[in-house]
Amino acid sequence: MKTLLCCLLLLPNLALASTAVEKxxxxxxxxxxxxxxxxxxxxxxxxxxxxxxxxxxxKKSDEWHVAEAVGPLQVNSLKSFIARSKDRKYRVMRFKYxxxxxVPQLYVQLYKYNQPYDVFFxxxxxxxxxxxxxxxxxxxxxxxxxxxxxxxxxxxxxxPYTKRLIEERLTAxxxxxxxxxPILTPVAQTVDPNMTLIVESL
Numbered sequence: 001m002k003t004l005l006c007c008l009l010l011l012p013n014l015a016l017a018s019t020a021v022e023k024x025x026x027x028x029x030x031x032x033x034x035x036x037x038x039x040x041x042x043x044x045x046x047x048x049x050x051x052x053x054x055x056x057x058x059k060k061s062d063e064w065h066v067a068e069a070v071g072p073l074q075v076n077s078l079k080s081f082i083a084r085s086k087d088r089k090y091r092v093m094r095f096k097y098x099x100x101x102x103v104p105q106l107y108v109q110l111y112k113y114n115q116p117y118d119v120f121f122x123x124x125x126x127x128x129x130x131x132x133x134x135x136x137x138x139x140x141x142x143x144x145x146x147x148x149x150x151x152x153x154x155x156x157x158x159x160p161y162t163k164r165l166i167e168e169r170l171t172a173x174x175x176x177x178x179x180x181x182p183i184l185t186p187v188a189q190t191v192d193p194n195m196t197l198i199v200e201s202l
Contacts, residue, residue, distance in 0.1 A: 022064060024199050028098045028106055029057040030134055030146070031066055031078075032186055033085035038161065045159035049187035051091065054130050055081060056110065056137070067110050069133040071117025082201075089201045096194040097142040109137040119169050121152070123182040131184045147189035153179030 032051040034040065040052040055068035057078070064078040082090050098106075113136060118127030125136075131147065139145040156162070157177075170177055189195065 021199055025057055025064060025092060026094065026100065026198075027057060027059050027103050028100070029092050029094050029198060030189065030195070031055055031057055031081065032091045032093070032190055033082065034087075034089050035084060036086050039165060042159070042161040042165040043185070044161075046155040046157060046162045047185045047187050048156065049185070049190075050086070050089065051186045051190055053085075054134055054186045054189060056106070056134060057092070058107075058110075069113070069115075069117060069128045069130045071115075071127075073110060073114040073128075073133075087201075091190065091200040092198040093190060093195040094198050095138055095142070095144075095146055095192075096196065097144045098138060102141050105141045106137065109140045112140075113137060120175070121181070121183055122178075123149075131186045131189055134189065135184045144194065146195065147184050147192050149182045149184055150188065151179060152177065152181040152183045155183070155185075 032054050034044070034050045035053040043052040044050060053068070055066035058065050058067050058075065065075050066078055066081040067073060067075045068081070082088050110133075113125070113128050113133050115126060115128045118124075118129045118132065120127075121129055121132075123132070128136075135145050135147055135149075157166070166177055169175075
């Protein structure tokens with residue numbers, strides 16, 4: 001926890017330009033973006049959604065930042081987080097079962113899952129990916145998960161970006177894709193009925 005708090009203190013003084021937008025935010029809100037990496041292209045292709053990455057809004061010294069699983073856990077300015085999104089698109093949503101009195105426990109759980117990034121998208125605690133982090137953290141804090149788990153085999157896996165990612169990360173090292181592996185996608189969290197839209201880019 002101390003490491004995470006130190007990161008927050010050392011980050012640059014950056015914030016959203018719109019004060020009106022900032023006032024709608026709360027710690028523990030989830031923010032979704034459309035990343036522009038090759039991995040994000042595969043995620044968008046396999047899920048049919050533009051929302052390919054998710055982080056948790058946290059605040060320190062009156063500035064907004066995002067805690068995200070990018071291996072290991074990083075806390076980056078909200079401004080830089082949004083800048084990584086295609087056309088700077090973002091969506092902020094709030095979980096019904098999370099309250100501000102749970103913020104201290106949120107920090108504890110974020111630090112607990114400060115693990116290397118999981119390039120294989122496996123459901124374990126040894127490595128972690130973005131939506132797996134938010135799922136496990138909020139389940140631990142509130143007792144309720146965000147989003148519905150799927151099987152890897154439920155995703156669209158025959159697109160060119162997805163096939164290339166599987167080839168580079170699995171086939172090339174002699175590892176087979178486990179179609180029964182539980183997986184949690186960012187879009188599955190955006191459609192959770194216990195999530196409320198707070199603000200999104202136009």
